[in-house]
Amino acid sequence: MSAIEFRQVSFAYPDADLALRDVDFEVAPGEILLVVGSSGSGKSTLLRCANGLVPHSSGGRFAGDVVAFGRSTRSHHPRELADVVGFVGQDPEAQFVVDQVEHDVAFVLENLGVPEQAMRRRVEETLDALGIAHLRDRSPATLSGGERQRAAIAGALAAAPSALVLDEPTSQLDPQGADDVLAAVSRLNADLGTTVVIAEHRLERAAPLADRAVLVNGGRATPPASPRTMLTGYAGAPTVTRLGRLLGWDPAPLTVREARDAAIKHPLLGVAPDESAPGESAPAVRGDLLVRAVNLEVMLGAQRALTNATVDIGQGEVVALLGRNGAGKTTLLRALARLVEPSRGKVDGSGTVAYVPQDPGSLLFAPTVRREVAETLRLLGRRDDAAVEAWLERLGIAHLADRHPRSLAGGERQRIAIAAVAVGGAEVLMLDEPTRGMDAASRNALERAVKEHAAAGGAVVLATHDIELAAQCATRVIVLGDGEVIVEGPARAVLAGSLYAPQVLRVLPPFLTVTDVEIALARTQQP
């Protein structure tokens, strides 16, 4: 028997076009199935079908059937499937019911009426399986991103479901947190035989774990295939896979290790990076100073969030702020944007600064994407329809211009928020985790927009966990730890040698990105 069967599933949200079209495949028991696809392709909708949230919670028109371990979601509500399918959505913070990890884990068992002794044992085992036993007395609000995500998974796993459905579980995490979560998922699958269905954009970590992958595009799902087969032609494939594709490595690698082996077999002789390529390899030449922070110290309540931070941002720069969750990246951005008052030090400079928050939902209020972007200009007392359209085009959201911003996927909302802030014409753009939930095409559009803004005499500061993004477009990198600037310098110098260095650098040093390699190859092939 299959674990989960999708039988000719089509679905449309109320008053909307079809989000899923004739989806028909099976998930085998004990496998890890990876669901990939661009933002808004229907991945989340597909996952929500697995335990009946679609259509029972969403409403809308539903055709076909989804059968999870012999139970049809047509006749069973999500609560009646809680013992066989555990579901963890994109935002773990909003899913906690109880303000204490241990009791939150036990919540599903209480609901299912599990006897008290069995419940105690299950809770202990679940806490151990996810490695969060030491967090049992903590409030979820005080946990780091990775801890919170693992606690959310524990809340779904306690009922010992046969399948676990995870919707972008690492989208909000730093590399370490993402590794912890995926390692825990892999362990659950290997040790307990739990079937896992996981949607991810960060494929470099998730793809190697998966047994099979499904590509969702425009609501249609391809038949499951091996991740290698599926990702070889996929635009959002892991960086090493794209590198392998460029260099003609067969089979295309999925992991850094495989890529390194391939690089040894097929050495890249006589090809060197272009040291003069601005923004990628060489240290940037800075223009006029736009913002300067000197010896900044910021207190958030009783906690010191930033200590002695001195940062200069000049024209033409793209500065990436790196560091784990809670390192002080957002606080530094907010301080540079003068949204938080430093307790010591000062921020000055002639540049106008605009800030895009991590959660685009705190910005969006207009009924359409176009009006949302135009609103900034209206607030500034200007009217410039051309600028609005230009930013919509630049960030690849022109086709969504008449849609309601809140009806769109996370990555799409993120780009709308960026367009809405950038259209105001501020010289310095502060972007907080701009690639959260973004697909490859959206990331490429963002990278281009960032570089264009810097090239036009502005500057961009990115707080990000996305090392590949930093490698692709940062001219300078600042690493923060515990509110202090740990290291600062040109992107290559800082990223080289780090355990979390960009994948290409780990395979073909000193190249930072696939684009680096592509440019170098093109140069060597010129007569």
Add this chain to the structure above:
Amino acid sequence: MTWLCWALAGTTAIQLAPNPLYVLVVIGVAWVVVSAHGLGGPFARAFPWLVAMATAFGILRVVLTALTTHGGSDVLFTTPSFTLPEVLGGFTVGGTIETQAVVYAASEGLVIVGIVAVFAAFNAVVSHYELVQTAPRAFHELGLVVVVALAFVPSIITSIHDVGEADRARTGGRIVRRGRLLRRMVPVLESGLERAITLSESLDSRGFAHRGPSARERGAGWCGALALLSLGGAFVALVASEGAVALTFGVVGAIGLCVAVVLVSGASTRVRYRRRRLTAADFACIAVAVAAPVLVGVVSLVGDATLRWPVDPLLWPTVHVLPVVALLALLAPCARQPATVATTAPKIRQATPATVDAA
């Protein structure tokens, strides 16, 4: 249960000894208890706000009482006055502001602040989920809904702050007041709605109310509805001065409600995880806390005049040692270790490999 007994003991003690100095002692005790046992979450942080709100309410009460109470001899000052029409009560607002009225209203207001402080302390030290766990099973789902709804308050406050900041950041710090309410209200409301939907899906996915109502529960529902109807009838009868009918309806309604609660509780299959049972230390704590109002009551029976503050003639309030010692018994919970619920992350200084390598 221990904290509930403590809160009831505290409020009873205030009622028995409304002298402002004794009330201040109880407020001080509540503050110490919150410092020692506050769980550190948003509810604990609400303690000073609740006390401040009660104080504001008390001040408003003093103003209204001073403006509308007249006839005393000791006039502080005189304000312009007007008399309301007969249909609105026909009393005079303003005129002479008298010392006795002000002092009496302030004293009464302080009692309210004291009671609010005790319950704000209870709110700060108790785990609301555990409180729901101790309630009869019939109330569990309702209680959980209330706890979840209460948890939305701090998140909405955070959301209001974030939206305000995003609004300023959008224009590079330039403040545009035109249309600001709409720009700020819509994201707060929509984010709150999205959060509520996510939470309801989480509840559903985790089996909340997974079993439909049983025949017994349906019966209990009907029983409860009829009981409420009967209590309504009792109220109507009471208004019509039909004492015997009101009593009959009231008794029937009360019994019906009890039967409904017992039926629903018996039908529930929900098992409570690690339900905390009272220990000897809890009983000792309850006993010492309850001793406070008991001792104050005994002192009152003996005839201690300091428990209340007579305002006419107006004298400075005085205190005796014994009631103060009795009220300090409310500090009993401080003799115990705070609960193990840690709501603040320990400060761990640990660098990730990325930062170490980069450095």
